[in-house]
Amino acid sequence: MHIVVPLKQSPDLVEELEVNAEGNDIDRQGLKLQVSEWDEQALEEALCLKEASGANVTAITADWGGADLVLFTALAKGADRALKLVGDFSTTMLDNHRLARALASTVEQLGANLVLTGVQSVEDLDGQIPVLLAAMLGWPHVSVVTGVELTADAAQVKQEHSGGLVAELEVKLPAVLGVQAARRAPRYAPVSKVRQMQKGAKLEQLSVAAQDAGSGLKVRRVFKPQVAARAEILEGTAEEIAAKLLAVLRERGLSL
Amino acid sequence: MTGDVYVVVEHWNGTIAEVSFELLGLGRQLAQASGGKLHALVLGPEAKEVAAACGAADVTICVEHDALAGFSPEAHITQLAAILKDRSPAFTLVSNTSKGMDVAPALAVALKVPVVTNVAAVAVNDGAIVATSQLYGGKIAVEAELAGGRAVLSLLAGAFPADHGKSAGAGAIETVVPAAQLGGSRVAFKRLIEAEASDVDISKQEILVTVGRGIQDKDNLPVVQELADALGCPLCASRPLVDAGWLPKSRQVGKSGVTVKPKIYLAIGLSGAPEHVQGMKDATTIIAVNSDPKAPIFDVAHFGVVADLFDVVPALTEKVRELRG
Ligand SMILES: Cc1cc2nc3c(=O)[nH]c(=O)nc-3n(C[C@H](O)[C@H](O)[C@H](O)COP(=O)(O)OP(=O)(O)OC[C@H]3O[C@@H](n4cnc5c(N)ncnc54)[C@H](O)[C@@H]3O)c2cc1C
Numbered sequence: 001m002h003i004v005v006p007l008k009q010s011p012d013l014v015e016e017l018e019v020n021a022e023g024n025d026i027d028r029q030g031l032k033l034q035v036s037e038w039d040e041q042a043l044e045e046a047l048c049l050k051e052a053s054g055a056n057v058t059a060i061t062a063d064w065g066g067a068d069l070v071l072f073t074a075l076a077k078g079a080d081r082a083l084k085l086v087g088d089f090s091t092t093m094l095d096n097h098r099l100a101r102a103l104a105s106t107v108e109q110l111g112a113n114l115v116l117t118g119v120q121s122v123e124d125l126d127g128q129i130p131v132l133l134a135a136m137l138g139w140p141h142v143s144v145v146t147g148v149e150l151t152a153d154a155a156q157v158k159q160e161h162s163g164g165l166v167a168e169l170e171v172k173l174p175a176v177l178g179v180q181a182a183r184r185a186p187r188y189a190p191v192s193k194v195r196q197m198q199k200g201a202k203l204e205q206l207s208v209a210a211q212d213a214g215s216g217l218k219v220r221r222v223f224k225p226q227v228a229a230r231a232e233i234l235e236g237t238a239e240e241i242a243a244k245l246l247a248v249l250r251e252r253g254l255s256l
Numbered sequence: 257m258t259g260d261v262y263v264v265v266e267h268w269n270g271t272i273a274e275v276s277f278e279l280l281g282l283g284r285q286l287a288q289a290s291g292g293k294l295h296a297l298v299l300g301p302e303a304k305e306v307a308a309a310c311g312a313a314d315v316t317i318c319v320e321h322d323a324l325a326g327f328s329p330e331a332h333i334t335q336l337a338a339i340l341k342d343r344s345p346a347f348t349l350v351s352n353t354s355k356g357m358d359v360a361p362a363l364a365v366a367l368k369v370p371v372v373t374n375v376a377a378v379a380v381n382d383g384a385i386v387a388t389s390q391l392y393g394g395k396i397a398v399e400a401e402l403a404g405g406r407a408v409l410s411l412l413a414g415a416f417p418a419d420h421g422k423s424a425g426a427g428a429i430e431t432v433v434p435a436a437q438l439g440g441s442r443v444a445f446k447r448l449i450e451a452e453a454s455d456v457d458i459s460k461q462e463i464l465v466t467v468g469r470g471i472q473d474k475d476n477l478p479v480v481q482e483l484a485d486a487l488g489c490p491l492c493a494s495r496p497l498v499d500a501g502w503l504p505k506s507r508q509v510g511k512s513g514v515t516v517k518p519k520i521y522l523a524i525g526l527s528g529a530p531e532h533v534q535g536m537k538d539a540t541t542i543i544a545v546n547s548d549p550k551a552p553i554f555d556v557a558h559f560g561v562v563a564d565l566f567d568v569v570p571a572l573t574e575k576v577r578e579l580r581g
Contacts, residue, residue, distance in 0.1 A: 013393050016550065027395060037496075077357070094398065117362045119357065125400060127361025127371045135365035136511040140330045140442040144354040144512070146492065159327075159510050161354045164451030164505060165268070165438065167327060167406075171443035178357070180512075181499045195581050216370035219401040220386065225552070231560035242571035246579070248559050251517040254463060254487070 001150060002114040003046045006103050007074065008129065009065040010121045017224075024219045025094060033065035036116025044182035045148055046080045047114045053150055056080045056113035060106060062089050062099065072197040076189035082201070083110075087208040094125045094219055099213040100132035106206060107137060112174060114155065119143050119178035123187075126215035130178030140171050143178035190194040257454040259292030259344040264336065265310060266355055268326075268448070272309045275351040275413040276546050277394055280312040281420030282378065283349055287314075289380045290346050296427075299324040304429070311423040326445035331356035331438055337366040338435035343344035346385075348408045354512070370394065371408040374530065376415040381394035393529040394552035413511065414534045454506030456490045466509055466536070468489030468494040470525020472566055474527055477563055480524055483569050486576040492516075494526045510535035525565045528553025546581065547568065 011017060011026065013033045018027040026031055046057045058081040059074035061067050071082035076150075091099040107115055120128045134141030137153055147158035159167045172176070224241070234244045261283040266273040280296065287294040296313035298306045303318035311318045323331040332470065340348060340411065350360040352374060360454055364371030376397070377388040387409055445497040454545060465484040470475060477491075484491040493503040494512060509516055511531040521539035526532060528544070528551055536542070537556050544557035545565050554560045566573075 011392065013395065017392055017396055026392070039399065041499075063352070070344060100416065106502050114480070117397060124373045125389055126396055127364060127373055128443040130358060131358060132365065135362045141358065141362070142329055142443065143357040158449075160356060161327075162267075162273075162511060164508075166449045166451075168446040168449065170444045170446060182316070185500050216403050217372065217400040217402065219398060220401050223397055223399075224395065224550075225397045225555065227389070231554040231557040233554075233560045233562060235562075238563065238571040239566040241563060242575045245559075245568075245572050246575045247563065248541070248543065249487075249576075 001053065001114065002058065002110070002112045003049060003055045004058050004060060004107055005039070005043050005046045006109055006115065006117045006129065007039045007059055007061045007070055008034045008036045008099070008118070008121050008247045009067070009070060010123055011113060013122060017028040019222050019224065023221055023223070025222055026213065029094065035070055036118050037119040038120055040177035040186045041182045042118050043074060043077065043079070044186040045185065046180050047187070048183055049148060049150055050078065055150070058083060058110060058112070060093070060103070062102065063087070064089050066086045068203060069194075072201065073189045073194050073205050075197045075201050075247070076193040079188055080153060083204045083206055085208050086205050088210050090143050090205065091214065094123060094216045096124060096129055096132055097213065097215040100129055100136055101211040101213070102208040103129070103133050104136040105208060107133070109206070114150070114173055115176040116148070116179055117176070119145070119180045126217055126218075128178060130176045134176035137176070138176050139176055141176040141178065142171055143168055144180045146181045147183060162176055173216065189195060205220070257344060257514045258343070259287070259290030260295060260343065261287040261290070261292055261347045262297055262340060262343070262345045263313065264356070264359060265296050265306060265484045266351060266353060267298070267300065267302065267306045270305040270538040272306050273351070273353070273358075275353060275517060277312075277418035278413065278416040279351055279420060279421065279422035280310065281527055282416045283347070284420060286347050286378065286380070286453050292346060295345070297336065297339065299332055303324050307429055311427060312421045315428045315430055317432055318429045319432045320432055321438055323438040323441050324434070325396040327447060328441055328443040328445045329362070333362045333366065334436050334437050334441065336363055336533045339432060340367055342507070344406065346406055347460060350408060350410050352412050353479055356410050357541065367408070369404065369406045369408055370402050371410065372402070372417040373410045375409045377409045380411060390530050393527055394533070395550070397462070406471070407470040412530055414532070414537055419513045419520055439461050452506065454504060454547055456506070458490055458492055458507060459514050461489055461518050463489040464492050464516060464518045465489060465522045466492040466494065466522065466526065467497065467524045468526025472560045473496070477502060478495045478565060478581050479569050483522075483573045483576070486573050486580065494532050523553050524559065524569060528556060529552050
């Protein structure tokens with residue numbers, strides 16, 4: 001069983017995002033990137049499957065931001081192989097079609113049985129990666145997955161729906177699963193282990209050709225929505241704010 | 257190409273999802289703007305039952321087949337693509353639910369048209385379709401123009417009023433023969449597991465305290481639990497805290513949790529991602545505490561406090577306790 005886990009680096013939302021000078025993208029100069037949180041969940045689920053039934057796990061990421069560190073960390077967590085996609089990714093930021101096409105050709109070359117990746121990232125304008133990737137590969141897919149069990153040629157999958165409903169599905173392999181949450185919280189890679197990988201482990205590289213057919217979208221404008229247009233802001237010391245909040249609570253129906 | 261609009265209607269076992277009315281309402285507007293007809297697409301053995309709720313559409317297309325029972329992404333995409341391939345509508349509207357996340361991008365690839373995800377507004381300007389998406393947890397909006405005048409749009413639940421999609425009228429019903437390939441689906445729907453019964457039903461509370469990742473550590477939970485206790489209400493959480501196992505699933509507010517409409521909703525240390533807001537935006541009074549003045553939660557809140565929750569929450573708890581004696 002060969003499980004491929006594409007990891008996407010996307011902006012850390014804890015940082016303030018700015019719009020670029022042209023007004024057609026966020027400002028990516030010096031932007032702090034991190035592995036998309038749902039991709040972290042996908043990697044964790046892949047490693048759990050490896051532990052449960054002996055799969056091989058290959059982590060892949062595109063060569064931008066801190067790609068090397070991302071891959072060494074995946075190795076430190078227990079991935080068997082780490083592969084960096086090299087090429088021109090300058091047009092893939094708000095174009096998941098291009099990134100998915102690069103991933104599709106990579107997955108075909110690697111000969112995977114299963115792809116696990118995050119159900120979404122914070123910058124999906126033109127569809128989510130797992131579904132686009134599956135459509136391009138011609139493979140079946142399931143999104144919002146919260147549990148995976150493998151048999152020889154199929155995956156038993158839990159798919160989460162609104163209102164706490166969970167569906168059980170059986171998917172023939174090869175397949176792509178968009179992971180929402182792993183069976184346990186993502187493991188942590190000790191810094192010493194990551195360093196050890198940086199010294200000893202080797203990252204594979206694969207060149208991907210420039211991808212022509214993109215999303216078909218033209219980004220006209222990127223802007224910050226008007227925030228705080230509605231909320232009345234309560235100010236003061238913690239003590240004063242608490243008093244104001246209490247007044248609001250009582251006025252709005254809290255009976256004390 | 258026609259100016260027609262097709263809405264993918266969602267249901268479980270014959271009960272239509274509220275979000276489908278939002279799509280039908282928007283669909284009606286778009287059909288008017290582009291001079292086309294509004295079609296509803298209903299798949300599954302219960303299609304005819306659901307069609308009765310789709311009076312807002314000019315035509316409701318029903319497909320009944322066992323492979324379309326429950327939800328198999330592949331079977332649904334195969335069937336939808338078979339219907340839409342030759343009809344070339346201007347718009348195919350899908351909601352941004354779990355089902356919609358599976359359907360929208362795959363359908364777009366199959367139909368060779370662009371797709372826009374997380375859409376909160378749509379306009380037609382001089383024949384060009386312009387969709388506005390909320391990205392980065394609702395912090396940044398992106399306006400995208402679609403080439404070719406055709407699109408699959410995946411719409412955020414709650415972004416469009418449902419009222420416009422509800423109609424007592426009855427449109428025409430068109431029954432479509434199931435696609436031949438349905439039998440060969442590689443994804444089989446097995447069963448639906450109902451939500452676990454829980455100690456409290458958070459959808460029935462007058463007041464709720466909800467905490468997000470701003471609480472930082474499980475060990476800090478007592479800070480907010482004490483406020484909830486003082487107010488006599490359950491403590492709820494955003495999804496990441498539930499995924500981490502800090503609070504039970506029954507306490508999760510949002511798209512994949514519970515939709516709540518209390519009189520008072522206290523949102524503490526949560527950013528207001530669209531998936532969360534979807535589940536609480538209709539609360540009568542929303543009060544948000546967040547250290548980031550630009551957090552999107554302040555957009556839906558009626559009252560906001562820009563401060564460290566570890567300062568404000570204990571002070572408020574104290575005040576409530578004093579009053580309660
Ligand atoms: C298919 C799908 C379904 C989903 N369903 C749901 C759902 O049902 N419910 C849900 O909630 N999410 C859901 N999500 C997840 C959602 O996208 C967000 O990731 C999540 O809501 C973020 O949670 P948060 O606001 O607690 O965390 P964050 O976005 O990390 O926000 C934390 C906030 O805390 C603030 N903060 C930090 N420190 C302090 C402090 N000391 N004092 C005050 N404020 C502080 C920060 O400024 C920040 O705004 C879903 C996602 C997917 C893909």
